Amino acid sequence: xxxxxxxxxxxxxxxxxxFEDVKPMVFAGIYPIDNDDYEDLRDSLEKLQLNDASxxxxxxxxxxxxxxxxxxxxxxxxxEIIQERLEREFDMSVITTVPNVSYYAYTKxxxxxxxxxxxxxxxxxxxxxxxxxxxFIKAQIxxxxxxxxxxxxxxxxxxxxxxxxxxLSPTRVELAFELPLAEIVFDFYDRLKSxxxxxxxxxxxxxxxxxxxxxxxxxxxxxxxxxxxxxxIHRSKAYGLGRRLCEKLKDLLPRQQFVVAIQAAIGAKxxxxxxxxxxxxxxxxxxxxxxxSRKRKxxxxxxxxxxxxxxxxxxxxxxxxxxxxxxxxx
Numbered sequence: 001x002x003x004x005x006x007x008x009x010x011x012x013x014x015x016x017x018x019f020e021d022v023k024p025m026v027f028a029g030i031y032p033i034d035n036d037d038y039e040d041l042r043d044s045l046e047k048l049q050l051n052d053a054s055x056x057x058x059x060x061x062x063x064x065x066x067x068x069x070x071x072x073x074x075x076x077x078x079x080e081i082i083q084e085r086l087e088r089e090f091d092m093s094v095i096t097t098v099p100n101v102s103y104y105a106y107t108k109x110x111x112x113x114x115x116x117x118x119x120x121x122x123x124x125x126x127x128x129x130x131x132x133x134x135x136f137i138k139a140q141i142x143x144x145x146x147x148x149x150x151x152x153x154x155x156x157x158x159x160x161x162x163x164x165x166x167x168l169s170p171t172r173v174e175l176a177f178e179l180p181l182a183e184i185v186f187d188f189y190d191r192l193k194s195x196x197x198x199x200x201x202x203x204x205x206x207x208x209x210x211x212x213x214x215x216x217x218x219x220x221x222x223x224x225x226x227x228x229x230x231x232x233i234h235r236s237k238a239y240g241l242g243r244r245l246c247e248k249l250k251d252l253l254p255r256q257q258f259v260v261a262i263q264a265a266i267g268a269k270x271x272x273x274x275x276x277x278x279x280x281x282x283x284x285x286x287x288x289x290x291x292x293s294r295k296r297k298x299x300x301x302x303x304x305x306x307x308x309x310x311x312x313x314x315x316x317x318x319x320x321x322x323x324x325x326x327x328x329x330x
Contacts, residue, residue, distance in 0.1 A: 022054040024072025027185050028079060029060055029097035029228075030086075031068030037092065038067045044090040045069060048082065055082060068095075077190070097228045101181045104133040104209055120230040123216050126267055132232075133209035135181040138163070141192070142174050143200035150195040151175060158183035159234065179204075180212065182232070217242055219249070220263040220270075242272040250274040 006012045032041045049055050056072035073079040079096065086092040103117045108130040117123055117132075139160070141151060145167075152162060155177045164176035184204070192200050217238050219229035233241055242264025249262050253276060260276040 022056075022074070024054070024056050024074065027070060027072050027101060028099045029068050030057075030071050030083070031066060031095045031097070031228075033093045033095060035066040040090070041069065041086075041092055041094065044086055044092050045071075047090075048085060052082075054078065074189075095228055098231045099185045100232060101135055101185055103135075103214070103232060106130040106132070117232070120216050120218075120232050121227060123232065131211050132214045134212045134214060136207050136210050137179055137181050137184070137204040138207050139177045139179050139184070139202065139204045140174065141177070141200055141202055142168070142172060143196050144171060145173050147196040147200060148173060148175070151192065151200065154188070154191060154195060155179060158188060178207070180234075181206070215266045217245075218265045219245055220261075220265055221249075221253075222261055223263075238266055239271050242266075246272045246274040250276055 004012065030041070030045075032038055045055070045057050049057075054074050055078075057069045060068055060070040071079075071082070073082065079099075083094060083096055086094055100120070105115045105117050105122075105124050107113060107115065107124050107128045109128055112128070112130065115122070115124060123129075139155075141155075143151060148165075152175070155162065155175075158179055160177040160179040160183070162175065162177055164174075166174045166176075168174055181204075189202060192202055213235045214232050215235050215238050217231050217233050219226050219242075229245065231241070246262045246264050253260065253262070255276055255278070259278045262274045262276065263270045264272040
């Protein structure tokens with residue numbers, strides 16, 4: 001982990017050189033369900049960091065979720081482990097947001113300028129937006145020759161460009177790619193290990209920011225935005241991710257007494273939709289024969305009740321739904 005172990009009798013003058021800090025592969029926000037637990041969450045993360053040096057965190061705020069922390073993890077499995085430890089060891093119930101990176105937004109007009117966006121909620125009004133820059137990296141992958149094809153396909157799917165290919169030995173090859181950082185913080189590392197059967201090593205460093213065609217994807221439940229599901233994503237991938245998010249949430253959210261509409265939207269334009277039907281009671285079961293108008297009256301009364309419920313009802317999103325959304329393949 002980079003610690004230098006020495007003796008009290010003959011201490012060394014300096015730490016052994018050559019070690020680097022662990023680079024997080026996944027970034028996500030962790031927020032307490034109750035804002036009063038913010039300080040307890042801070043203490044819990046400090047204690048976890050004592051025996052897990054790869055955990056990186058800094059304070060972050062969200063309009064919908066309140067005060068929380070922006071955390072860096074080695075991968076999706078590491079994220080799950082940290083969340084599980086927070087619940088089991090510290091009895092902390094938290095909400096984890098969709099992984100993301102930091103962007104620069106350029107606005108036009110006399111008050112225009114350069115703004116740092118740490119989460120999708122910081123995105124300026126689209127009518128004032130001039131351009132968005134995202135961080136790019138130079139990635140170095142060392143693997144066996146038989147896995148070159150699947151790895152190149154994975155990187156191209158992640159908007160990557162191959163820069164170099166070098167055979168270090170008959171059994172090892174080095175691949176260099178230019179990739180958007182946003183494409184690797186989601187599930188890239190896990191997929192790389194899967195397609196290479198664990199025989200691929202991965203390292204990267206930031207090369208700078210480049211302008212990209214990015215949009216903010218929002219998820220709405222009955223017209224209300226869920227801030228934890230919002231994401232900044234390349235326009236070419238927005239429809240596919242929005243469709244998968246809606247389908248996944250339809251399977252995960254419990255049915256209500258009213259119809260629940262799940263929508264994926266870019267600004268005011270809805271690009272995908274799923275509907276969870278309402279739980280219904282057979283109100284005509286007690287009617288045996290007689291005039292059909294009586295059954296119609298009961299059904300109309302039920303319909304009006306469902307409509308009123310939808311107007312005043314709220315949809316509770318269980319924590320396992322947030323975690324399941326994080327596992328979606330980008």
